[in-house]
Amino acid sequence: MPAATTPSFAPLYLQIKQLLERSLEQREWQPGEAIPSEMDLARRYAVSQGTVRKAIDALAADNLVVRRQGKGTFVATHTEEPASLFRFLRIQPDEGAPVAPVSRLLDVRRGKPAADVARLLALKPGEGVLTLHRVLEFAATPVVLDEISLPAALFRGFTRARYDAYRGSMYGFFESEFGVRMLKAREKIRAVAADAATAQILGTAVGAPLLAVDRVTLTFGERPVEVRRGLCVTREHHYLNELW
Amino acid sequence: MPAATTPSFAPLYLQIKQLLERSLEQREWQPGEAIPSEMDLARRYAVSQGTVRKAIDALAADNLVVRRQGKGTFVATHTEEPASLFRFLRIQPDEGAPVAPVSRLLDVRRGKPAADVARLLALKPGEGVLTLHRVLEFAATPVVLDEISLPAALFRGFTRARYDAYRGSMYGFFESEFGVRMLKAREKIRAVAADAATAQILGTAVGAPLLAVDRVTLTFGERPVEVRRGLCVTREHHYLNELW
DNA sequence: CAGTGGTCTAGACCACATC
DNA sequence: ATGTGGTCTAGACCACTGG
Numbered sequence: 001m002p003a004a005t006t007p008s009f010a011p012l013y014l015q016i017k018q019l020l021e022r023s024l025e026q027r028e029w030q031p032g033e034a035i036p037s038e039m040d041l042a043r044r045y046a047v048s049q050g051t052v053r054k055a056i057d058a059l060a061a062d063n064l065v066v067r068r069q070g071k072g073t074f075v076a077t078h079t080e081e082p083a084s085l086f087r088f089l090r091i092q093p094d095e096g097a098p099v100a101p102v103s104r105l106l107d108v109r110r111g112k113p114a115a116d117v118a119r120l121l122a123l124k125p126g127e128g129v130l131t132l133h134r135v136l137e138f139a140a141t142p143v144v145l146d147e148i149s150l151p152a153a154l155f156r157g158f159t160r161a162r163y164d165a166y167r168g169s170m171y172g173f174f175e176s177e178f179g180v181r182m183l184k185a186r187e188k189i190r191a192v193a194a195d196a197a198t199a200q201i202l203g204t205a206v207g208a209p210l211l212a213v214d215r216v217t218l219t220f221g222e223r224p225v226e227v228r229r230g231l232c233v234t235r236e237h238h239y240l241n242e243l244w
Numbered sequence: 245m246p247a248a249t250t251p252s253f254a255p256l257y258l259q260i261k262q263l264l265e266r267s268l269e270q271r272e273w274q275p276g277e278a279i280p281s282e283m284d285l286a287r288r289y290a291v292s293q294g295t296v297r298k299a300i301d302a303l304a305a306d307n308l309v310v311r312r313q314g315k316g317t318f319v320a321t322h323t324e325e326p327a328s329l330f331r332f333l334r335i336q337p338d339e340g341a342p343v344a345p346v347s348r349l350l351d352v353r354r355g356k357p358a359a360d361v362a363r364l365l366a367l368k369p370g371e372g373v374l375t376l377h378r379v380l381e382f383a384a385t386p387v388v389l390d391e392i393s394l395p396a397a398l399f400r401g402f403t404r405a406r407y408d409a410y411r412g413s414m415y416g417f418f419e420s421e422f423g424v425r426m427l428k429a430r431e432k433i434r435a436v437a438a439d440a441a442t443a444q445i446l447g448t449a450v451g452a453p454l455l456a457v458d459r460v461t462l463t464f465g466e467r468p469v470e471v472r473r474g475l476c477v478t479r480e481h482h483y484l485n486e487l488w
Numbered sequence: 489c490a491g492t493g494g495t496c497t498a499g500a501c502c503a504c505a506t507c
Numbered sequence: 508a509t510g511t512g513g514t515c516t517a518g519a520c521c522a523c524t525g526g
Contacts, residue, residue: 011514037492048516053493063488069493070523088487094432184488188338190478191435191453209435209453215487234434241485243332243459244307244428255495281511292497297512313512314504495521502514 013054025220031077078171090239106133108160117149120227128152142202149227185217202233257298269464275321322415334483350377352404361393364471372396386446393471429461446477
């Protein structure tokens, strides 16, 4: 017997998935916390455990939750699990094992968005943005220069000092300090020539070829919450992509 | 009750998946054909339909097989389904809808592999390679220059005329003419400066920034069967990547 | 030990495709 | 009408985790 009402035409397990997704978005359970057991959720929604299982499987496939056998199912977080780090960090040294770079924030500015940024972030007229510049260093060598644009409304109280005090990835910082959760991203990659300012920061010649990675990052409901352009020296590093 | 013997320590459904994978590799069913129904397979392996279902789900997640409701489950193929085309083709025009480019083969050569190619293809000493050069054109504009290295042993009888006569993607050609099936790939992406020869073919200035995409393509058993370097003009095109 | 997710089964019914 | 994959259920047992 299904639940009391069937709110839409979709398989039951997808309806349950949607309900769980709403609870996740509304922080009924915090990132890193366990959600209720499958049996509890089955009782709550008046469906069988198998149906809840399929719903959770789908959430896990979307990287919204992480299953841990014998322990429970946990809300995905950027503040733990170094594994999930490399989901969004695709630049790696040509030689040697994957490593996490050091992030150095150059500046933080507030202002009006450029037209393309406003469009990509779906900002309302008049909405402001935060613009960060930061460098990623691998083994003390600057490799990536990022320009990061964020809707100011979602990141009130952002300061350089606050970021510098944080230990962990930038997305971990966004999640724990501002409650903004980066779920997926779309990147467009091009090759460009280094301009003078970039060349100086990255230690390359002016005109040297750089990888330009334009990322739009999405949160719940496919809402864009970050636009970032990364310029990357690929002399001893590369962007790794697995196709399957 | 499980099957007669349990050949290894793994869940039943993964053992079934492995058996099905072996059958797929050995072409017990041809690409594009339907495999037996879930019920038939359940009887064949003496397991329940649900277990076969999980095995097939896993194969479908690996893109080895495609489910079609009401019709059956079909062996994946590069010779149909334009959708699967864009799984390996990530270069797209900045403006407008995704389109399939025209592939123009420049030359075909036989010879000894370069050291790095031999290593990436895991060739035995003395094994020869085929080297192709080809251009991808979007709207009559050359955008990508590919150098493709293939183990000669797997592509006996390859000629330019034979490729030109084929209608469809290159991986479709490999699959239907040589029985070589490209299942997944790993790409390393860098920015480089155009050399004179490349600049001429792609219609750019010498030294212009190009995207260099180094791909190793794998078949069953993670065996590498293609090494390709693509050089791409990203003036009006980009490499698209979805992160989730 | 008790509780969690993971596997496996068996059977019922639905949705879709084909004849 | 028949056969296919897709959903849903209910219950049993396994494997892992932690007190």
